[in-house]
Amino acid sequence: MNIARRDFGTPTIVDAPLVSLTIDGVAVHAPAGTSVMRAALSAGIGIPKLCATDSLAPFGSCRVCLVEIDGRKGMPASCTTPVENGMVVRTQTPSLAKVRKGVVELYISDHPLDCLTCAANGDCELQDVAGAVGLRDVRYGFAGENHLGQPKDESNPYFAFDPSKCIVCSRCVRACADVQGTFALTLTGRGFDSKVAASESEPFAQSECVSCGACVQACPTATLIEKSVIENGQPDRVVKTTCAYCGVGCSFDAQLKGDQLIRMVPDAVGGANEGHSCVKGRFAWGYATHKDRVTTPQIRERIDQPWRDVGWDEAIAFAAQRFVAIRARYGRHALGGISSSRCTNEEVFVVQKMVRAAFGNNNIDTCARVCHSPTGYGLKETFGTSAGTQDFKSVDHADVILLIGANPTDAHPVFASRMKRRLRQGAQLIVVDPRRIDLVRSAHVAARHHLPLRPGTNVAMINALAHVVVTEGLVDEAFVAARCERESFERWRAFVASPECSPEHVARDTGVSAAEIRAAARLYAGARNAAIYYGLGVTEHSQGTTMVMGLANLAMATGHIGREGVGVNPLRGQNNVQGACDMGSFPHEFSGYRHISDAAVRGAFDSKWQVHLDPEPGLRIPNMFAEAIGGAFRGLYVQGEDVAQSDPNSAHVADALRSLDCLVVHDLFHNETSNYAHVFLPGTSFLEKDGTYTNAERRINRVRPVMAPLAGISEWEAVCRLSTALGYPMSYGNAAEIMDEIAALTPTFAGVSFAKLDREGGMQWPVNDAASLGTRILHENGFVRGKGKFFLTRYVPTDEQSNRRYPLLLTTGRILSQYNVGTQTRRTANVAWHARDLLEIHPHDAELRGVVDGDTVLLSSRKGSTTLAAHVTSRVPEGVVYTTFHHPGTAANVVTTENSDWATNCPEYKVTAVEVRPTNERTRVDA
Numbered sequence: 001m002n003i004a005r006r007d008f009g010t011p012t013i014v015d016a017p018l019v020s021l022t023i024d025g026v027a028v029h030a031p032a033g034t035s036v037m038r039a040a041l042s043a044g045i046g047i048p049k050l051c052a053t054d055s056l057a058p059f060g061s062c063r064v065c066l067v068e069i070d071g072r073k074g075m076p077a078s079c080t081t082p083v084e085n086g087m088v089v090r091t092q093t094p095s096l097a098k099v100r101k102g103v104v105e106l107y108i109s110d111h112p113l114d115c116l117t118c119a120a121n122g123d124c125e126l127q128d129v130a131g132a133v134g135l136r137d138v139r140y141g142f143a144g145e146n147h148l149g150q151p152k153d154e155s156n157p158y159f160a161f162d163p164s165k166c167i168v169c170s171r172c173v174r175a176c177a178d179v180q181g182t183f184a185l186t187l188t189g190r191g192f193d194s195k196v197a198a199s200e201s202e203p204f205a206q207s208e209c210v211s212c213g214a215c216v217q218a219c220p221t222a223t224l225i226e227k228s229v230i231e232n233g234q235p236d237r238v239v240k241t242t243c244a245y246c247g248v249g250c251s252f253d254a255q256l257k258g259d260q261l262i263r264m265v266p267d268a269v270g271g272a273n274e275g276h277s278c279v280k281g282r283f284a285w286g287y288a289t290h291k292d293r294v295t296t297p298q299i300r301e302r303i304d305q306p307w308r309d310v311g312w313d314e315a316i317a318f319a320a321q322r323f324v325a326i327r328a329r330y331g332r333h334a335l336g337g338i339s340s341s342r343c344t345n346e347e348v349f350v351v352q353k354m355v356r357a358a359f360g361n362n363n364i365d366t367c368a369r370v371c372h373s374p375t376g377y378g379l380k381e382t383f384g385t386s387a388g389t390q391d392f393k394s395v396d397h398a399d400v401i402l403l404i405g406a407n408p409t410d411a412h413p414v415f416a417s418r419m420k421r422r423l424r425q426g427a428q429l430i431v432v433d434p435r436r437i438d439l440v441r442s443a444h445v446a447a448r449h450h451l452p453l454r455p456g457t458n459v460a461m462i463n464a465l466a467h468v469v470v471t472e473g474l475v476d477e478a479f480v481a482a483r484c485e486r487e488s489f490e491r492w493r494a495f496v497a498s499p500e501c502s503p504e505h506v507a508r509d510t511g512v513s514a515a516e517i518r519a520a521a522r523l524y525a526g527a528r529n530a531a532i533y534y535g536l537g538v539t540e541h542s543q544g545t546t547m548v549m550g551l552a553n554l555a556m557a558t559g560h561i562g563r564e565g566v567g568v569n570p571l572r573g574q575n576n577v578q579g580a581c582d583m584g585s586f587p588h589e590f591s592g593y594r595h596i597s598d599a600a601v602r603g604a605f606d607s608k609w610q611v612h613l614d615p616e617p618g619l620r621i622p623n624m625f626a627e628a629i630g631g632a633f634r635g636l637y638v639q640g641e642d643v644a645q646s647d648p649n650s651a652h653v654a655d656a657l658r659s660l661d662c663l664v665v666h667d668l669f670h671n672e673t674s675n676y677a678h679v680f681l682p683g684t685s686f687l688e689k690d691g692t693y694t695n696a697e698r699r700i701n702r703v704r705p706v707m708a709p710l711a712g713i714s715e716w717e718a719v720c721r722l723s724t725a726l727g728y729p730m731s732y733g734n735a736a737e738i739m740d741e742i743a744a745l746t747p748t749f750a751g752v753s754f755a756k757l758d759r760e761g762g763m764q765w766p767v768n769d770a771a772s773l774g775t776r777i778l779h780e781n782g783f784v785r786g787k788g789k790f791f792l793t794r795y796v797p798t799d800e801q802s803n804r805r806y807p808l809l810l811t812t813g814r815i816l817s818q819y820n821v822g823t824q825t826r827r828t829a830n831v832a833w834h835a836r837d838l839l840e841i842h843p844h845d846a847e848l849r850g851v852v853d854g855d856t857v858l859l860s861s862r863k864g865s866t867t868l869a870a871h872v873t874s875r876v877p878e879g880v881v882y883t884t885f886h887h888p889g890t891a892a893n894v895v896t897t898e899n900s901d902w903a904t905n906c907p908e909y910k911v912t913a914v915e916v917r918p919t920n921e922r923t924r925v926d927a
């Protein structure tokens with residue numbers, strides 16, 4: 001069965017007046033600017049094509065799509081000819097048929113005729129076109145000069161390139177440039193000698209290619225094709241679902257053959273990604289069936305014993321009996337749970353419900369504690385809602401983009417591609433980051449300003465930017481007067497106008513010249529539309545919340561909030577960080593960010609859940625660990641999070657976990673945390689889940705099961721069974737019923753149901769009576785809290801300062817091919833690109849220490865030390881070193897400290913004073 005979607009040949013045109021024309025005698029109406037090809041197909045009239053595809057602007061090279069138009073000479077290409085009022089078009093005439101057949105005959109004469117054994121058989125546009133034009137033989141034979149027999153490039157782990165099948169349509173080259181924005185491919189040579197080349201005619205794996213797969217998707221033949229299709233054949237059915245990696249939340253067609261997943265193809269109408277993807281979502285899904293998956297529940301009496309496989313009943317009974325015993329002996333506050341941003345909204349909701357209703361306390365926290373908790377707090381206080389203000393499409397209208405503490409090309413690649421497209425259209429970019437991230441300068445993109453501030457000085461920087469705004473008359477007075485709290489604004493204005501906030505004053509702390517800060521502030525404030533995008537480089541600081549508030553202040557003061565093209569936008573790390581927070585995973589909040597102490601809200605939950613809920617906020621993760629070491633906290637349920645590896649000061653976390661009487665880990669694989677566990681409950685990968693994720697745009701997307709749970713039951717079902725065994729019965733017929741309960745209890749989700757999501761596609765919350773199909777942009781006619789509130793953001797230098805013993809500052813981040821602690825991506829072919837974590841160090845700092853590229857170095861802080869390979873590079877400034885944290889062997893969090901954000905306890909991962917030394921053995925490793 002052919003599952004290919006209908007390709008209209010050229011992109012859709014919206015918001016244009018309709019024009020009327022006649023195609024093959026049929027009256028057709030299409031928006032002005034639409035190609036004749038698209039207009040014809042919209043009316044059910046297909047025109048053969050090869051070089052056109054609707055994800056790319058038309059190119060007009062293959063000459064297969066010719067038509068005749070009254071009053072026009074010759075045969076224009078329908079893909080490059082826009083519709084006009086009164087146009088009369090013919091797509092089928094004897095002359096057209098003859099010319100088309102001749103063109104296709106030429107293509108086929110230089111193409112292998114191995115259709116029956118070709119991997120694209122049944123999914124090849126050349127094959128389709130040959131059939132459509134009625135080609136029956138090739139007059140020229142195959143004896144002359146041709147491109148057949150050229151060597152294949154199979155260097156990429158996920159796709160192959162067979163140049164003998166290339167028809168030089170340039171779709172791949174255009175996809176790499178226009179969709180992905182990497183410009184890794186070119187057409188070299190002319191005429192007959194034209195061919196596709198990656199970078200300087202290198203193998204794909206060694207080229208600049210980032211394996212997004214856009215070229216593979218665009219290729220009309222088997223020239224670029226997934227190895228999974230070559231090995232397993234063409235898929236025959238589709239399940240629409242959502243990527244389980246980053247907070248972009250790309251929608252995919254999971255294409256299967258029977259029960260076997262063959263490939264993931266980004267959904268052309270997926271709201272977040274519109275047909276694009278990155279290497280992780282498209283290719284790195286093999287971990288789901290990796291041999292390391294634990295699919296049977298396991299228990300053990302003590303953590304020094306081996307695991308024993310048991311059935312679900314025994315495992316649940318064992319866990320429940322231990323938790324009940326702890327509750328009896330130490331009281332209900334001795335228990336707690338941690339929910340996961342990798343799990344669905346429904347799975348997270350039942351976990352927090354179990355903790356509140358069955359454990360009997362509010363000791364529920366989530367991994368957002370260690371990433372975006374300052375976003376939740378800071379935006380709630382200033383704007384009234386703990387969420388980003390825009391959808392991704394909004395960046396298409398931004399004239400200036402202020403990117404702070406985020407590296408989207410690695411961490412949010414599909415959004416980065418969209419942002420790069422906007423930059424190529426002329427938007428200006430300001431990058432605030434200690435490191436020279438790719439966006440500072442890459443193919444056809446260059447930041448107007450790069451402010452490489454010292455780690456830990458974000459707040460000084462935002463105050464200096466604000467200082468320029470208020471002292472140079474750049475405040476949007478009308479916006480502030482109409483939309484913001486006057487008193488808080490005046491206090492803030494006086495504060496940031498003070499000399500201590502001036503660019504000149506902070507230049508020494510930040511390491512950035514006052515002139516650059518002033519120029520950047522003027523550019524942002526003076527733009528018609530300026531948008532802020534930020535990441536963990538903002539939040540993971542001791543002043544993370546202060547900085548989020550500073551961003552909100554800046555946006556309000558300049559009026560860059562509440563409409564298209566502006567806003568304050570956190571780029572969320574994990575796929576469901578937004579959702580996990582929305583679902584009431586924090587110890588002080590119910591779903592929808594309502595405080596636990598609100599009697600009316602609590603009453604609604606009491607009544608729905610038939611239980612009397614604790615009005616006191618519970619413990620945050622760091623408090624759970626501290627209390628565990630102190631002896632008062634004894635039992636913990638952890639859903640899909642490897643806290644022993646991902647949380648700061650690993651030794652302290654290990655001490656806490658070791659102190660527990662019962663640790664239940666619910667996950668896909670054994671990990672560092674399960675070393676301390678007594679019960680292991682096998683979880684489900686995204687391919688087995690039925691539910692929803694909420695991405696960084698607040699878009700609630702459906703996740704649909706591609707295969708049955710390998711462990712036999714869903715994660716939410718296991719949680720319900722545990723809760724029931726603890727004496728609080730929970731049961732649902734399916735995940736849709738959990739969403740119904742969420743909707744009933746959460747005003748921002750009031751209009752959400754699986755049936756509606758299946759009908760309408762993803763929707764951005766709030767979804768309710770006032771916005772039945774969701775809300776693209778927040779705060780358009782007023783802030784959710786009423787008037788926007790300014791907060792004073794006094795800069796307090798972190799305690800973590802470099803000194804003689806630890807003279808360098810370590811900051812951390814992600815790389816494109818890997819994801820967080822690598823649990824998933826390390827079990828895929830993505831290790832081809834990042835087999836180990838590297839420590840980036842500036843050449844001057846390296847030379848001072850006698851470190852050369854590739855050396856193994858000892859990285860030490862006040863908290864601990866670890867070894868890893870050095871990469872000497874000027875991407876980092878002097879005095880700063882940088883690493884990723886994807887590999888447990890590196891244990892980067894051995895060195896990070898317990899410093900945390902004053903408001904939310906989000907760890908200060910981004911600033912650790914360290915020293916770097918070559919190790920004694922000076923093992924040379926390949927960096």
Ligand code: SF4
Pocket residue numbers: 172175176177180182183184185198208209210211212213214215216
């Ligand atoms: S996979 Fe992506 S980056 Fe690589 S060549 Fe193709 S389009 Fe370009």
Ligand code: SF4
Pocket residue numbers: 165166167168169170171172173196215218219220221223224
């Ligand atoms: S590799 Fe495919 S998309 Fe690229 S030019 Fe050749 S046939 Fe066209």
Ligand code: SF4
Pocket residue numbers: 243244245246247248249250273277278279280281282412413414415
């Ligand atoms: S950008 Fe993020 S959500 Fe999209 S495919 Fe990549 S990892 Fe998945």
Ligand code: FES
Pocket residue numbers: 048049050051052059060061062063064065066077078079080
């Ligand atoms: S499809 Fe129109 S010229 Fe190729």
